[in-house]
Amino acid sequence: MSAQRTERLLNLLIALLNSRYGLRRSELREKIYAGGAASDAAFGRMFERDKNDLRDFGFDVETVTDLGWSSDDPGTTRYRIGKESNRLPDVELTPDEWTVLLLASQLWEQAALGTAAGNALRKLQAAGGLADVELPAGVQPRIKPAGQVFEDLVAAMHAQHAVRFHYLAGSTGREEERIVEPWGLGSRFGQWYLVGFDRGRGAKRFFRLSRFTSAVTVLAREAFTPPTGFNVRAELNSLPELPVSTAVVDVRGGKLLGLRKRAAETTPSPEADADPGDNKDGKADAGWDRLAVPYRDAEVLGEELASYGPNVRVVSPAELSVAVQRRLANAAAFIDAPAPSYSFGHAGAGKRTRKRTSEDQLKRMLQLVPFLVRNQGLPIEEVADRFGVTRQELEGDLLILICSGLPQGYPDELLDIQWEEGHVFISQSMELNRPVRFTVDEACALLTGLETLNGLPELAEGSALDSVTLKLMAAAGEEGLRAAALSGPEVGPGNSANLEIIRDAIESGSQLHLVYLSPQKDTFSERDVDPLRLYSLDNTWYFEAYCHSAAGLRNFRLDRIEDLTPTGRPVSSGITPDGGFPAKLFTPNDDDTLVTVQLTARGAGLADDYYAERTAPLPDGGLVAEIRFGNTAWLPMFVAQHGGTARILEPDALARASRDWIEAALAQYNGWAQYKS
Numbered sequence: 001m002s003a004q005r006t007e008r009l010l011n012l013l014i015a016l017l018n019s020r021y022g023l024r025r026s027e028l029r030e031k032i033y034a035g036g037a038a039s040d041a042a043f044g045r046m047f048e049r050d051k052n053d054l055r056d057f058g059f060d061v062e063t064v065t066d067l068g069w070s071s072d073d074p075g076t077t078r079y080r081i082g083k084e085s086n087r088l089p090d091v092e093l094t095p096d097e098w099t100v101l102l103l104a105s106q107l108w109e110q111a112a113l114g115t116a117a118g119n120a121l122r123k124l125q126a127a128g129g130l131a132d133v134e135l136p137a138g139v140q141p142r143i144k145p146a147g148q149v150f151e152d153l154v155a156a157m158h159a160q161h162a163v164r165f166h167y168l169a170g171s172t173g174r175e176e177e178r179i180v181e182p183w184g185l186g187s188r189f190g191q192w193y194l195v196g197f198d199r200g201r202g203a204k205r206f207f208r209l210s211r212f213t214s215a216v217t218v219l220a221r222e223a224f225t226p227p228t229g230f231n232v233r234a235e236l237n238s239l240p241e242l243p244v245s246t247a248v249v250d251v252r253g254g255k256l257l258g259l260r261k262r263a264a265e266t267t268p269s270p271e272a273d274a275d276p277g278d279n280k281d282g283k284a285d286a287g288w289d290r291l292a293v294p295y296r297d298a299e300v301l302g303e304e305l306a307s308y309g310p311n312v313r314v315v316s317p318a319e320l321s322v323a324v325q326r327r328l329a330n331a332a333a334f335i336d337a338p339a340p341s342y343s344f345g346h347a348g349a350g351k352r353t354r355k356r357t358s359e360d361q362l363k364r365m366l367q368l369v370p371f372l373v374r375n376q377g378l379p380i381e382e383v384a385d386r387f388g389v390t391r392q393e394l395e396g397d398l399l400i401l402i403c404s405g406l407p408q409g410y411p412d413e414l415l416d417i418q419w420e421e422g423h424v425f426i427s428q429s430m431e432l433n434r435p436v437r438f439t440v441d442e443a444c445a446l447l448t449g450l451e452t453l454n455g456l457p458e459l460a461e462g463s464a465l466d467s468v469t470l471k472l473m474a475a476a477g478e479e480g481l482r483a484a485a486l487s488g489p490e491v492g493p494g495n496s497a498n499l500e501i502i503r504d505a506i507e508s509g510s511q512l513h514l515v516y517l518s519p520q521k522d523t524f525s526e527r528d529v530d531p532l533r534l535y536s537l538d539n540t541w542y543f544e545a546y547c548h549s550a551a552g553l554r555n556f557r558l559d560r561i562e563d564l565t566p567t568g569r570p571v572s573s574g575i576t577p578d579g580g581f582p583a584k585l586f587t588p589n590d591d592d593t594l595v596t597v598q599l600t601a602r603g604a605g606l607a608d609d610y611y612a613e614r615t616a617p618l619p620d621g622g623l624v625a626e627i628r629f630g631n632t633a634w635l636p637m638f639v640a641q642h643g644g645t646a647r648i649l650e651p652d653a654l655a656r657a658s659r660d661w662i663e664a665a666l667a668q669y670n671g672w673a674q675y676k677s
Contacts (some may be wrong), residue, residue: 006362010404017431022064022078045131058436059086088435099133106316107143109325116441123435126370140535141491146192147211147605152216157182158440162222166214173344181224184232186487195235210299215601233487242296248315252283255311265292298323307641310664342616342624369432379421443479444486452488489538502543505531511569514564520634530571546573592628596650638663
């Protein structure tokens with residue numbers, strides 16, 4: 001959408017909103033489209049396209065005809081936009097309800113739905129005001145979507161377009177192309193699933209996102225209509241959980257302590273002088289231990305085992321061995337591919353963002369006017385911060401707004417906004433003073449977030465969660481019903497005892513002693529820490545603390561705590577949590593190693609996960625990212641784990657180390673296969 005078209009749409013919207021009886025096509029062409037359409041046919045196409053755009057923004061253009069005349073007669077047909085039908089109803093929320101709603105909106109930290117949730121909150125603030133609330137220290141859950149695949153599927157699902165992707169079939173183990181109508185997305189058993197109509201098989205199917213082997217292509221010309229009353233949570237509840245299987249793996253002596261903890265059985269290595277490779281008695285070679293590891297999903301375990309490189313090798317089943325070797329082979333092929341040409345356009349910290357368009361600008365301006373009406377006199381820097389733009393971008397919006405209004409109107413028929421003294425005031429809003437109704441994305445983001453919070457006992461027990469859900473459902477209308485196509489994961493903690501100990505320590509300001517497994521270093525360590533806050537990604541819980549051993553802030557996973565006890569001493573560091581919400585899994589420092597990583601389209605979301613400082617887009621949808629890492633020893637594991645979606649370009653020593661790690665793992669599997677044959 002061009003800037004000129006953005007201004008035209010804004011003027012068209014204001015004209016149709018401020019017309020009681022409607023405007024004829026001839027009036028619209030003369031006042032709005034003057035000079036923009038060379039012929040009646042060109043004007044007709046332009047006007048129809050603009051009506052569709054306004055509908056996408058939440059405004060339905062009504063057609064009004066004179067009594068006894070046909071709507072096909074352009075001379076007697078008028079157009080207008082109703083002032084009430086397109087508006088978000090006033091929603092009055094209590095402080096407790098605002099607290100729950102803020103938690104729900106912040107679940108979607110890095111997904112496209114995070115932007116939608118922010119937009120929805122601004123609309124609610126403009127409709128009813130924001131209470132002054134504080135988020136509880138022990139409740140900061142987040143949802144971690146399944147990368148770029150998730151983003152593309154959500155967009156296709158809401159636009160009702162079919163998608164194409166390559167999928168590793170569980171029944172055959174073969175990679176196949178699928179064309180699917182995406183009905184819904186949801187999390188079940190710790191995995192994200194797509195539920196949809198498989199056109200090739202002519203039936204409803206379930207697809208685990210962990211088995212997608214390509215990026216998702218949205219077929220913009222392939223529309224569909226989902227089943228009436230579709231509810232993805234109900235569909236996923238019908239899925240049986242995958243049965244527990246047992247993997248037999250050999251692990252180097254003294255390595256992989258975390259995997260050993262999960263093993264159901266361990267057979268120690270034979271004596272050092274035993275014949276290498278002699279495993280006919282069911283034992284591993286000298287220097288290796290044989291583990292029996294329970295698992296449910298070969299792809300999930302395969303991702304983990306691939307990261308361990310030459311420190312582990314799969315004995316059985318064959319499906320798991322193939323999954324590991326496929327990831328390693330894909331990683332090796334990506335490493336050996338020619339390096340791309342790229343250029344970082346500009347320096348600047350922050351997560352990867354989609355390039356803003358004029359369409360984004362118009363959406364923002366439609367939120368900006370009612371927000372300013374409700375919040376008169378805010379400093380312009382605060383307004384810009386609330387909308388996630390720079391002051392320069394905000395002033396660009398305001399300059400367009402003050403030039404917009406009724407065509408050929410008088411000064412009092414234009415939007416009137418002043419900000420010369422550094423504070424923004426609006427005195428003429430031209431019927432844009434109330435926020436437009438929720439989009440499907442916005443309704444999904446908030447309502448799915450509220451549903452997900454039901455897994456937290458301290459919220460589910462209160463009445464605020466139920467009451468705010470009912471209020472939002474009523475306000476969202478039809479768009480709220482479509483939120484049933486998305487379902488989040490369980491966010492309840494697995495170890496409630498440790499969570500309660502940490503929460504109590506945060507509230508009382510008490511120090512904790514813990515024995516902790518560091519998988520990157522493959523060691524247990526003992527630490528005294530000052531706990532600061534709890535948060536989660538899906539159902540994996542973390543707590544942020546000042547670690548006295550490391551003399552800095554660290555994040556600890558609750559499921560890696562071997563032992564946790566209060567020391568009886570108060571916290572002594574005087575340190576506060578790092579930044580606002582959400583907490584970062586790690587905080588890059590200026591003296592960390594700057595690593596240049598190439599990511600494919602499927603792995604592009606990793607740039608956000610690791611707080612890339614700069615990104616450079618590539619023609620194939622991938623990107624090159626600069627990321628700071630304090631500990632680089634584990635990066636070969638990172639490359640192997642992601643199986644061909646990530647590789648290191650610089651420093652060269654790290655690139656060589658990852659190549660050596662993966663080649664050693666593959667050579668081991670080849671040798672193992674030759675011996676077995």
